Amino acid sequence: xxxxxxxxxxxxxxxxxxxxxxxxxxxxxxxxxxxxxxxxxxxxxxxxxxxxxxxxxxxxxxxxxxxxxxxxxxxxxxxxxxxxxxxxxxxxxxxxxxxxxxxxxxxxxxxxxxxxxxxxxxxxxxxxxxxxxxxxxxxxxxxxxxxxxxxxxxxxxxxxxxxxxxxxxxxxxxxxxxxxxxxxxxxxxxxxxxxxxxxxxxxxxxxxxxxxxxxxxxxxxxxxxxxxxxxxxxxxxxxxxxxxxxxxxxxxxxxxxxxxxxxxxxxxxxxxxxxxxxxxxxxxxxxxxxxxxxxxxxxxxxxxxxxx
Amino acid sequence: xxxxxxxxxxxxxxxxxxxxxxxxxxxxxxxxxxxxxxxxxxxxxxxxxxxxxxxxxxxxxxxxxxxxxxxxxxxxxxxxxxxxxxxxxxxxxxxxxxxxxxxxxxxxxxxxxxxxxxxxxxxxxxxxxxxxxxxxxxxxxxxxxxxxxxxxxxxxxxxxxxxxxxxxxxxxxxxxxxxxxxxxxxxxxxxxxxxxxxxxxxxxxxxxxxxxxxxxxxxxxxxxxxxxxxxxxxxxxxxxxxxxxxxxxxxxxxxxxxxxxxxxxxxxxxxxxxxxxxxxxxxxxxxxxxxx
Amino acid sequence: xxxxxxxxxxxxxxxxxxxxxxxxxxxxxxxxxxxxxxxxxxxxxxxxxxxxxxxxxxxxxxxxxxxxxxxxxxxxxxxxxxxxxxxxxxxxxxxxxxxxxxxxxxxxxxxxxxxxxxxxxxxxxxxxxxxxxxxxxxxxxxxxxxxxxxxxxxxxxxxxxxxxxxxxxxxxxxxxxxxxxxxxxxxxxxxxxxxxxxxxxxxxxxxxxxxxxxxxxxxxxxxxxxxxxxxxxxxxxxxxxxxxxxxxxxxxxxxxxxxxxxxxxxxxxxxxxxxxx
Numbered sequence: 001x002x003x004x005x006x007x008x009x010x011x012x013x014x015x016x017x018x019x020x021x022x023x024x025x026x027x028x029x030x031x032x033x034x035x036x037x038x039x040x041x042x043x044x045x046x047x048x049x050x051x052x053x054x055x056x057x058x059x060x061x062x063x064x065x066x067x068x069x070x071x072x073x074x075x076x077x078x079x080x081x082x083x084x085x086x087x088x089x090x091x092x093x094x095x096x097x098x099x100x101x102x103x104x105x106x107x108x109x110x111x112x113x114x115x116x117x118x119x120x121x122x123x124x125x126x127x128x129x130x131x132x133x134x135x136x137x138x139x140x141x142x143x144x145x146x147x148x149x150x151x152x153x154x155x156x157x158x159x160x161x162x163x164x165x166x167x168x169x170x171x172x173x174x175x176x177x178x179x180x181x182x183x184x185x186x187x188x189x190x191x192x193x194x195x196x197x198x199x200x201x202x203x204x205x206x207x208x209x210x211x212x213x214x215x216x217x218x219x220x221x222x223x224x225x226x227x228x229x230x231x232x233x234x235x236x237x238x239x240x241x242x243x244x245x246x247x248x249x250x251x252x253x254x255x256x257x258x259x260x261x262x263x264x265x266x267x268x269x270x271x272x273x274x275x276x277x278x279x280x281x282x283x284x285x286x287x288x289x290x291x292x293x294x295x296x297x298x299x300x301x302x303x304x305x306x307x308x
Numbered sequence: 309x310x311x312x313x314x315x316x317x318x319x320x321x322x323x324x325x326x327x328x329x330x331x332x333x334x335x336x337x338x339x340x341x342x343x344x345x346x347x348x349x350x351x352x353x354x355x356x357x358x359x360x361x362x363x364x365x366x367x368x369x370x371x372x373x374x375x376x377x378x379x380x381x382x383x384x385x386x387x388x389x390x391x392x393x394x395x396x397x398x399x400x401x402x403x404x405x406x407x408x409x410x411x412x413x414x415x416x417x418x419x420x421x422x423x424x425x426x427x428x429x430x431x432x433x434x435x436x437x438x439x440x441x442x443x444x445x446x447x448x449x450x451x452x453x454x455x456x457x458x459x460x461x462x463x464x465x466x467x468x469x470x471x472x473x474x475x476x477x478x479x480x481x482x483x484x485x486x487x488x489x490x491x492x493x494x495x496x497x498x499x500x501x502x503x504x505x506x507x508x509x510x511x512x513x514x515x516x517x518x519x520x521x522x523x524x525x526x527x528x529x530x531x532x533x534x535x536x537x538x539x540x541x542x543x544x545x546x547x548x549x550x551x552x553x554x555x556x557x558x559x560x561x562x563x564x565x566x567x568x569x570x571x572x573x574x575x576x577x578x579x580x581x582x583x584x585x586x587x588x589x590x591x592x593x594x595x596x597x598x599x600x
Numbered sequence: 601x602x603x604x605x606x607x608x609x610x611x612x613x614x615x616x617x618x619x620x621x622x623x624x625x626x627x628x629x630x631x632x633x634x635x636x637x638x639x640x641x642x643x644x645x646x647x648x649x650x651x652x653x654x655x656x657x658x659x660x661x662x663x664x665x666x667x668x669x670x671x672x673x674x675x676x677x678x679x680x681x682x683x684x685x686x687x688x689x690x691x692x693x694x695x696x697x698x699x700x701x702x703x704x705x706x707x708x709x710x711x712x713x714x715x716x717x718x719x720x721x722x723x724x725x726x727x728x729x730x731x732x733x734x735x736x737x738x739x740x741x742x743x744x745x746x747x748x749x750x751x752x753x754x755x756x757x758x759x760x761x762x763x764x765x766x767x768x769x770x771x772x773x774x775x776x777x778x779x780x781x782x783x784x785x786x787x788x789x790x791x792x793x794x795x796x797x798x799x800x801x802x803x804x805x806x807x808x809x810x811x812x813x814x815x816x817x818x819x820x821x822x823x824x825x826x827x828x829x830x831x832x833x834x835x836x837x838x839x840x841x842x843x844x845x846x847x848x849x850x851x852x853x854x855x856x857x858x859x860x861x862x863x864x865x866x867x868x869x870x871x872x873x874x875x876x877x
Contacts (some may be wrong), residue, residue: 005735005749005791009711012739018494025496026411032403033412036425036470039463043435046442105338113332114339122339129346131582133524135553136353136575139560143568144352170345177342201328224430231432233527234553238560258434258527265437265531271446279531283438287431294430413684483721487783490679490717491734491790492710501737502723 047287050280057274063281069244069255071264071275079278081285083244087161087254088286091236092229094165094250095172099225102169103176104218110177111184112206123178130174138238141167146239159241159253167239168232172225179224183217184210216304220297227293231286233258257286353579357572365573369539370555374566379574381538382555385454386523386581388542389551392458393465393522398515400462401469405511408470409477410499429467436464437531445532452533455545460528465518472514476507509596516589520582526553552578627654628695630794630824631676636690638668638675640683645671647848649690653794653841655824658816660839660856662832664876668848669828673796676826677713678706695793711738714792718799720779722771722786727754727763730771730782734790749789757785758815777808784815795819797827801834813838832872836860844868 055063058079066080106126110119146163150156156163187210195205211218241253242263255263261279269275368378404425412418440460450456480503488498529551536558542549556578559571631653638646646668653659661669674680675692678699691698699709711734722730731750740746750767754760759781763774771782780800787795797816801809816825816838829835835842836856843853844865852859852868863869870876 005740005789006711008740008745009735009738009790013705013708015739022494022496026407029403029407029411032400033407033421035400035463036404036428036466037421039439039466040424040428042443043431043439046439047435050442102338102341105335106342109332109335109339113335122343125343125346129342131520131586132346132349133526133553133578133582135524135526135556135560136349136579139556139571139575140349140352142560143356143572144348170342173342173345201324203328203331204324227430231434233432233434233530234557237530238557258432261434261438262527262530265441265533280438283435287435290430290432291427294427298426481721483717483719484723486679486682486717487721487723487786488733488737489682490677490710490715491737491787492707493733493737494707497737501733506724 043287047280047284050277051284054274054277054281057277058281067246069260071278077274079274079281081257081282083246084255084257084260084282085285086246086248087236087240087244088230088256088258090161090248090250090254091165091168091232091240091256092226094162095168095229096222096226098166098169099173099176099229100222103173103225104180106173106177107180107184107218108206108211111181112202112210126174126177129170130178132171134171134232134234135238137167137171138164138235141235141239153251156251157241157253159239159243161240161250161252161254164236164239165250167235168229171232171235172228175225175228176218176221179221180214180218183214183221186217187213216300219304220301223293223297223300227290227297230293231258231290232256233262237262257282353572353575356569357574357576360569360573361576365570366577370537370550370558374564374570377559377567377570379552379555379577381541382550382552382574383577384541385538385549386552388454388545388549389458389461390519390523392454392545393461394515394519396458397462397465397469397518397522398511401466401515401518402473402511404466404470405473405477406499406504409474410495410503425467425470429471432527433464433525434527434531436460437528439463440528440532450546452535452548453546454542454549457529457532457534457549457551458545460532461522461525464525464528465522468518468521469515472518473507473511476510476514477503479510480506509592513589513593516585516592520585520589523581523585524553524578526557529554530557552581627656629653630655630695631826632691632693634691634693636675636692637688638671638680639687640671641685645848646675649850651843651850651853653824653826655793656820656822657840658820658825658827658838660835660842661826661828661845662830662835662842662871663845664871665830667845669845670798671848672845673798673826673828674715676794676796677710677715679715681706711790712792713794713796714787714790716780716783716787716795716797716800719803720776720783722774722779722782724770724772726768727771727774727782728767731786731789734786738790753785753789756788756819757781758811758818759785775808777804777811780804780808780812781815784812792823794824794826797825799828799830802830809834832860844871846871 063079063081065082066078067082068078068080069083070076070078106122110122114122141163145167146156146158146160149163150158153162191209191213192205195209196202200208236256237259240256240259242255242259243253244255244260245252260282264275264279365378366383367380368376369381370379371377408418408422412421437460440456440463444450444456444459445452448456484502484506485498488502493501534550534554535548536550536554538548538550552574556571556574559567559574629652631651633649633651633653636646636649637644649672661673663669671680675688676694676699680686680688688700692700694709694713697704723733725733728750731753732746735746735749740749751760751764754763759778762778763782771779774782780803784795784800801812804812813834816827819825820840827835827839839856841854842856842859844851844859844863844867846867852863852865854864859868860872863872
């Protein structure tokens with residue numbers, strides 16, 4: 001080598017370009033990170049803006065407390081959102097009735113009873129269930145679950161709340177199962193062994209020791225699953241129908257908040273009409289619901305977490 | 309003095325053990341429900357759709373006649389969509405992850421950014437559709453183009469990629485960074501030459517899984533107003549297009565019974581694409597398990 | 601540690617009589633530490649350190665866990681700054697320049713003052729790429745030059761013969777002792793002036809340890825070496841000077857044979873004879 005390494009290094013150190021790059025990179029990366037913040041602001045401002053426009057045409061009290069949602073009625077369109085909320089609630093309610101027992105049961109089995117071999121089969125199955133696109137679930141609800149249910153319940157209409165409710169339940173089941181199982185797995189084995197050493201059965205260990213210790217994680221998973229069910233769109237669009245009603249029946253056609261938005265955007269509602277702005281009002285209502293539940297889940301998770 | 313009555317303990321033992329056995333069976337049934345649901349779902353889809361799955365289906369455009377309906381436009385459209393979503397979401401996502409893991413100091417602003425990302429992850433996809441409709445379709449006047457839909461989808465899966473990239477970067481042991489700094493490397497040199505190469509498998513796996521989610525998402529496309537009967541293929545990112553989930557949605561909604569089978573065939577194509585992508589992700593994850 | 605009951609001369613074997621330094625000004629001062637204090641947040645980790653490290657010598661730093669020896673060595677190349685809550689007062693001069701001054705770029709310092717870590721940490725790259733990493737980041741791109749540097753560094757670390765036929769293989773395939781010598785070669789590739797070693801053999805087996813120790817003796821002809829070790833016998837074997845740290849302070853700093861045979865401070869003697877530590 002004609003030059004020593006150190007002299008070569010010293011020569012290259014004088015280059016300014018490296019210093020400029022070093023200063024600019026953090027700024028560029030920060031701007032990328034800012035995009036996520038801008039997205040949230042974009043969502044919030046979009047929803048608020050258009051919702052405000054909506055409320056210049058429809059009064060807030062009519063919206064929040066009205067029991068009839070008839071936006072397409074030519075003479076006197078009515079915009080009471082309660083039927084949509086009720087529709088969403090019916091589907092979510094059925095979904096939770098399905099997802100919590102089966103999901104939690106699966107979680108307890110995986111965490112407390114199952115052998116490694118079983119776990120290696122069941123966990124991927126749950127992952128696959130979680131990865132099935134909702135359009136596929138919607139199709140399944142409409143073309144399989146509804147006809148089958150109609151055999152059992154003859155009064156069931158082709159569009160109803162039961163069928164999408166069950167399928168949404170199947171869709172969110174993996175969420176509850178894997179998050180609860182994570183929460184239960186993080187309970188240290190030493191505590192289980194202590195209980196077993198006193199002569200407890202596995203069931204008693206699961207119910208009296210593990211479940212209470214993992215409760216915050218389990219409850220958080222349920223809240224998040226509810227949030228997911230509320231925001232679900234395709235299953236309820238295909239199988240739930242587009243009839244907003246204000247009753248407590250599950251066998252007839254309903255409409256959820258999300259299904260309404262789909263109905264309008266697949267239709268011919270022109271830009272600037274009240275119907276156009278109504279999807280933002282409904283979207284904003286939906287956003288508030290899911291945001292509240294997500295924050296609740298985070299709060300439960302943090303506040304009541306067991307410290308080992 | 310003994311407080312525990314031996315006879316009483318033994319009497320209870322039988323019912324406790326029986327209860328344990330019954331509940332174990334109940335839990336197994338609960339677990340089987342999930343497995344059964346998946347099996348039934350897959351069986352139904354395949355039995356309905358395989359009949360209609362043939363080469364014509366893959367090469368035809370959509371049509372009002374079920375026998376002639378094809379998925380070509382939707383398949384190509386979805387690929388075009390991914391061609392936008394992949395670079396946008398991965399570049400933004402990985403950059404954000406690098407910022408949070410390597411540069412961000414502990415302050416309120418960065419805490420806010422982190423909290424914001426986890427909240428974004430829980431926003432329903434239909435709300436992203438509303439955002440895309442207002443900002444990309446109308447405000448930026450991109451219309452119902454691949455670009456508008458692509459940006460919307462990128463924002464939707466951005467939180468997923470950020471989290472996956474963060475975990476991959478965090479998994480790189482600090483000793484590697486120290487070795488690099490010890491030789492006089494700058495922060496960015498260390499990130500580019502040491503941290504990122506080691507984190508790439510994890511980033512790739514997470515990105516592929518996120519993209520496979522994006523391919524199956526329907527709601528945002530519905531809200532933006534992506535059409536379904538398209539008799540041509542897109543030629544540029546400003547063109548309108550259709551996508552797999554939209555096409556399936558349209559077929560599933562139709563009253564004619566034949567279209568149910570066509571929809572099922574479309575679902576098989578969609579699921580095949582998903583299985584393919586997930587297999588690649590799992591393959592990458594397994595091949596590059598680094599043992600430090 | 602064996603507890604000796606009476607005050608006897610500790611059984612430490614000093615290998616060979618070290619070169620007697622006739623006057624302290626014969627060798628240049630490489631690192632002059634003056635009134636140096638360091639805090640990790642509230643914890644006062646280094647207290648009023650004053651020490652001169654001379655060139656072409658092996659300076660060992662010994663002391664019980666938590667005494668600040670690693671902290672001090674990491675201050676010499678400003679690696680302590682990787683922890684954000686660190687604070688320092690006083691000066692450390694490297695060949696006359698205060699390394700903490702605002703105009704002394706840390707990357708420049710670290711090319712002159714290299715470091716070998718306790719646990720071997722080669723990159724998950726080929727052996728060649730590991731050694732070439734340093735020159736490459738400093739702008740050397742010419743393949744022929746890099747080839748020369750790689751061979752020279754691997755020879756300097758006494759590992760060239762072991763790996764010359766498998767330079768393209770991943771460095772992780774080597775044994776622990778070999779990996780550590782790769783790390784030393786990597787460090788040599790930027791031709792540093794000083795090599796800092798933070799307990800470099802504590803994760804290695806005895807044979808690899810011996811090889812590294814022999815290497816250190818060779819390296820001191822061209823480099824100045826500061827080695828932290830919790831193994832007193834190692835310090836006695838290979839170093840010219842030894843510093844004994846306790847609770848963040850230097851208790852004693854002198855020629856190695858003097859420290860180990862007739863230490864001036866009672867605490868030094870207690871540590872060396874195993875009464876604590």
